[in-house]
Amino acid sequence: MKCRKCGGRAVLELRRHNTAFCADDFQAFFRHHTLETIRRWQMFTREEPVLVAVSGGKDSLALWDVLLEAGYTTAGLYLDLGIFDYSRESKARCQAFAAERGARLIVVAVAETVGAGIPLVEQATRRPTCSACGLSKRYLMNRTALEQGFTVVATGHNLDDEAATLFGSTLRWDEASLARQTPVLEATHPKLVRRVKPLFRLSERETAAYAFLRGIDYIVEECPFARGATSITHKDVLNRLEDASPGSKASFLLTYLDRARPRFQAGDPVELRECARCGQTTTGEVCAFCKLADQVRRHREAAGALSPAGPVAVETDDPAGSRGLVSDLDAASEIHAS
Ligand code: Q46
Numbered sequence: 001m002k003c004r005k006c007g008g009r010a011v012l013e014l015r016r017h018n019t020a021f022c023a024d025d026f027q028a029f030f031r032h033h034t035l036e037t038i039r040r041w042q043m044f045t046r047e048e049p050v051l052v053a054v055s056g057g058k059d060s061l062a063l064w065d066v067l068l069e070a071g072y073t074t075a076g077l078y079l080d081l082g083i084f085d086y087s088r089e090s091k092a093r094c095q096a097f098a099a100e101r102g103a104r105l106i107v108v109a110v111a112e113t114v115g116a117g118i119p120l121v122e123q124a125t126r127r128p129t130c131s132a133c134g135l136s137k138r139y140l141m142n143r144t145a146l147e148q149g150f151t152v153v154a155t156g157h158n159l160d161d162e163a164a165t166l167f168g169s170t171l172r173w174d175e176a177s178l179a180r181q182t183p184v185l186e187a188t189h190p191k192l193v194r195r196v197k198p199l200f201r202l203s204e205r206e207t208a209a210y211a212f213l214r215g216i217d218y219i220v221e222e223c224p225f226a227r228g229a230t231s232i233t234h235k236d237v238l239n240r241l242e243d244a245s246p247g248s249k250a251s252f253l254l255t256y257l258d259r260a261r262p263r264f265q266a267g268d269p270v271e272l273r274e275c276a277r278c279g280q281t282t283t284g285e286v287c288a289f290c291k292l293a294d295q296v297r298r299h300r301e302a303a304g305a306l307s308p309a310g311p312v313a314v315e316t317d318d319p320a321g322s323r324g325l326v327s328d329l330d331a332a333s334e335i336h337a338s
């Protein structure tokens with residue numbers, strides 16, 4: 001297999017583009033694709049400082065790497081969710097990545113704002129873990145960006161993530177989610193920052209290959225709470241479609257954005273106001289995050305009253321067994337093998 005660009009030995013075949021690249025030309029392709037997406041979708045300008053939400057995984061670190069290489073002014077934001085070894089290891093990856101490049105990394109611990117890490121939030125609120133986690137992440141990303149003077153937050157969502165979300169929303173015909181499905185969520189209130197997804201046209205396999213070729217040390221394990229998530233089944237289904245017909249995933253997502261999304265967007269605009277407690281946006285009197293923090297506080301007080309020792313027991317065991325991201329390993333071994 002030869003590189004389509006230089007004729008040298010190709011390390012990666014991209015069936016949906018009907019092409020193959022050597023290591024250098026693939027990295028150039030990846031960077032070009034990302035920067036073109038930022039430009040075409042007007043995600044941010046060269047002058048705007050960008051807060052990059054990093055999880056320690058391949059996608060967000062690959063994105064930060066591309067932006068740093070391209071000379072954008074960035075800072076990384078790591079949200080410490082307090083999820084066992086997963087959080088400890090992913091934080092260490094982000095810190096090492098930032099230190100190697102002399103980049104600024106902001107670390108915010110969920111436990112400091114909510115009163116407990118995500119595993120305990122779930123116990124306190126009986127809310128599904130990922131729902132409490134997603135709410136906390138969106139809130140803290142926005143609040144940190146505002147506090148630190150950023151107008152835009154970039155996340156590492158890739159094509160597989162976005163296509164799976166769209167697939168799930170379509171199966172439920174969830175009009176509100178369909179309307180929100182976009183690579184650029186504009187700030188519709190002075191207390192909101194823009195949220196963008198510059199990797200949304202690049203597949204998980206491509207981001208894994210880029211991170212591998214760049215020697216980025218990222219965490220391969222997924223969050224233990226991701227196991228059994230419906231989104232993983234949706235990704236599997238889409239992967240089977242992609243195998244049978246390369247380009248299906250991209251066409252599903254891009255055609256939706258182009259042709260169908262405007263129909264869902266037309267609904268009533270939501271009226272936002274400021275939370276009476278924290279000043280962040282909400283549709284009610286008090287925002288969902290403040291309510292969540294209240295629930296956690298009440299739970300801790302009740303537990304504290306029951307146990308004279310005070311602190312609420314925190315699980316230390318990882319609930320998941322063996323973990324791993326098969327597609328990462330596939331991409332890495334593909335490169336090794338060639
Ligand atoms: S939402 Fe759920 Fe993720 Fe939070 S609890 Fe883990 S899997 S990290 S993307």
Ligand code: ZN
Pocket residue numbers: 275276277278279280286287288289290
């Ligand atoms: Zn609030």
